[in-house]
Amino acid sequence: xxxxxxxxxxxxxxxxxxxxxxxxxxxxxxxxxxxxxxxxxxxxxxxxxxxxxxxxxxxxxxxxxxxxxxxxxxxxxxxxxxxxxxxxxxxxxxxxxxxxxxxxxxxxxxxxxxxxxxxxxxxxxxxxxxxxxxxxxxxxxxxxxxxxxxxxxxxxxxxxxxxxxxxxxxxxxxxxxxxxxxxxxxxxxxxxxxxxxxxxxxxxxxxxxxxxxxxxxxxxxx
Amino acid sequence: xxxxxxxxxxxxxxxxxxxxxxxxxxxxxxxxxxxxxxxxxxxxxxxxxxxxxxxxxxxxxxxxxxxxxxxxxxxxxxxxxxxxxxxxxxxxxxxxxxxxxxxxxxxxxxxxxxxxxxxxxxxxxxxxxxxxxxxxxxxxxxxxxxxxxxxxxxxxxxxxxxxxxxxxxxxxxxxxxxxxxxxxxxxxxxxxxxxxxxxxxxxxxxxxxxxxxxxxxxxxxxxxxxxxxxxxxxxxxxxxxxxxxxxxxxxxxxxxxxxxxxxxxxxxxxxxxxxxxxxxxxxxxxxxxxxxxxxxxxxxxxxxxxxxxxxxxxxxxxxxxxxxxxxxxxxxxxxxxxxx
Numbered sequence: 001x002x003x004x005x006x007x008x009x010x011x012x013x014x015x016x017x018x019x020x021x022x023x024x025x026x027x028x029x030x031x032x033x034x035x036x037x038x039x040x041x042x043x044x045x046x047x048x049x050x051x052x053x054x055x056x057x058x059x060x061x062x063x064x065x066x067x068x069x070x071x072x073x074x075x076x077x078x079x080x081x082x083x084x085x086x087x088x089x090x091x092x093x094x095x096x097x098x099x100x101x102x103x104x105x106x107x108x109x110x111x112x113x114x115x116x117x118x119x120x121x122x123x124x125x126x127x128x129x130x131x132x133x134x135x136x137x138x139x140x141x142x143x144x145x146x147x148x149x150x151x152x153x154x155x156x157x158x159x160x161x162x163x164x165x166x167x168x169x170x171x172x173x174x175x176x177x178x179x180x181x182x183x184x185x186x187x188x189x190x191x192x193x194x195x196x197x198x199x200x201x202x203x204x205x206x207x208x209x210x211x212x213x214x215x216x217x218x219x220x221x222x
Numbered sequence: 223x224x225x226x227x228x229x230x231x232x233x234x235x236x237x238x239x240x241x242x243x244x245x246x247x248x249x250x251x252x253x254x255x256x257x258x259x260x261x262x263x264x265x266x267x268x269x270x271x272x273x274x275x276x277x278x279x280x281x282x283x284x285x286x287x288x289x290x291x292x293x294x295x296x297x298x299x300x301x302x303x304x305x306x307x308x309x310x311x312x313x314x315x316x317x318x319x320x321x322x323x324x325x326x327x328x329x330x331x332x333x334x335x336x337x338x339x340x341x342x343x344x345x346x347x348x349x350x351x352x353x354x355x356x357x358x359x360x361x362x363x364x365x366x367x368x369x370x371x372x373x374x375x376x377x378x379x380x381x382x383x384x385x386x387x388x389x390x391x392x393x394x395x396x397x398x399x400x401x402x403x404x405x406x407x408x409x410x411x412x413x414x415x416x417x418x419x420x421x422x423x424x425x426x427x428x429x430x431x432x433x434x435x436x437x438x439x440x441x442x443x444x445x446x447x448x449x450x451x452x453x454x455x456x457x458x459x460x461x462x463x464x465x466x467x468x469x470x471x472x473x474x475x476x477x478x479x480x481x482x483x484x485x486x487x488x489x490x491x492x493x494x495x496x497x498x499x500x501x502x503x504x505x506x507x508x509x510x511x512x513x514x515x516x517x518x519x520x521x522x523x524x525x526x527x528x529x530x531x532x533x534x535x536x537x538x539x540x541x542x543x544x545x546x547x548x549x550x551x552x553x554x555x556x557x558x559x560x561x562x
Binding site: 017086089178189 | 251275347350351352354355356357361362363365366368372379383402405414417418419422425426428430431433443467473491
């Protein structure tokens with residue numbers, strides 16, 4: 001079952017886009033327009049994680065954060081457009097698990113969501129991503145296909161994750177490099193080539209020959 | 223105020239006394255008074271004339287000494303009247319009253335200017351806060367619809383975001399009140415997060431990144447430091463040369479400080495321009511030649527923010543070889559205690 005994320009965000013456009021993003025990455029989501037008792041609604045919804053904006057119409061995010069923490073251990077990520085260290089400190093002191101500044105990098109947001117969910121619900125089955133007969137187990141970094149399974153390195157798993165999110169589309173080298181950089185691997189062009197080559201070999205060993213194709217000068221396509 | 227200057231100031235009175243005494247002595251002598259009586263008369267007249275002058279001098283001296291002393295030790299000189307004792311003599315009292323009125327007007331004007339500036343800054347902060355929302359929303363919308371157009375627009379949005387950020391820190395840099403939070407900060411985190419923030423443009427430009435060997439922990443505000451590093455990274459991208467570009471973050475431990483240097487292998491800065499790079503609006507030869515995007519604001523802002531944070535900022539460069547900009551973090555508890 002997909003984990004549910006509760007979006008506490010009063011900007012409708014942003015909320016819709018966030019929702020679309022979460023859906024694309026295999027999460028369910030829910031939200032509210034009633035800011036009277038946000039904490040109560042979150043708890044009633046049974047959501048697994050809360051994305052909380054600090055700037056809210058009725059009570060501010062700090063209040064919601066405190067309320068939630070008083071009544072539950074649900075993971076909270078505070079998201080704000082105020083880039084101040086003090087906000088971060090305040091949020092953490094009120095029991096938030098993580099803090100991000102808008103406009104955030106979506107890869108970072110998703111990585112933090114995955115990490116928090118794994119920590120809070122270790123018994124839940126690992127989230128997986130599938131396309132074209134290939135399944136990536138995000139928790140164990142293992143790729144499965146009809147020919148069995150192969151273990152992946154951290155970098156290979158990151159690369160495959162990006163590809164699986166965009167089946168059929170040519171993913172540029174820059175996009176792939178960016179994904180690696182965001183996970184603290186500041187690789188150069190050559191390393192990327194090597195990593196992709198290794199990933200392709202592993203896929204071929206699983207019987208997926210020609211699934212990951214090179215588009216010269218453009219990128220890669222799954 | 224010296225006795226000599228005071229006497230020169232009171233020359234007419236002195237001359238009057240001398241003239242009066244001389245005249246009285248001459249008259250007494252003509253009338254046939256004995257020499258002793260004439261001398262005594264002169265003495266009395268001189269004492270009567272000069273005594274009050276001396277008394278006046280002493281009173282004034284005390285007052286003006288106080289003025290001098292206060293002015294010497296006071297940081298904000300316009301607060302002088304607050305600290306002066308109102309003197310007993312008339313001119314001093316009038317002077318003091320006038321000064322008090324002036325100072326009050328001045329204080330009001332300063333307070334109003336400060337309030338205006340504070341309000342303006344608050345407005346900028348609120349505005350930045352507001353405008354980040356649609357930026358975040360637009361970015362997500364593009365992320366959800368990948369394609370060539372999205373990639374193009376993402377670049378522009380990134381630029382917009384950077385400019386907005388610059389406005390925010392420009393507003394913050396002029397603030398009198400401190401708006402930052404000093405905490406333990408691993409330099410690698412600050413460097414890595416900055417590189418992540420600029421990942422896309424750095425990748426497109428083909429940069430090689432070196433973050434190895436960063437393990438020091440310093441005390442500062444991470445957001446501010448990251449902004450400063452961001453400006454330096456942005457400069458490295460603007461002024462890259464023809465060689466494959468590299469960007470290295472290097473730390474050096476000194477006895478009193480930790481130095482974080484951002485090194486590039488770009489076009490460098492001509493020696494003649496180097497002393498002026500911190501000036502507001504200075505773009506130099508590189509700005510004219512290479513980039514239409516030079517505003518002369520980045521390094522100026524960096525310097526200002528560093529000064530506020532109590533950090534040092536130094537630059538070294540050789541034309542054609544590259545530029546090194548170093549942030550100097552003072553070491554130890556002293557700094558932490560001083561800023562908290």
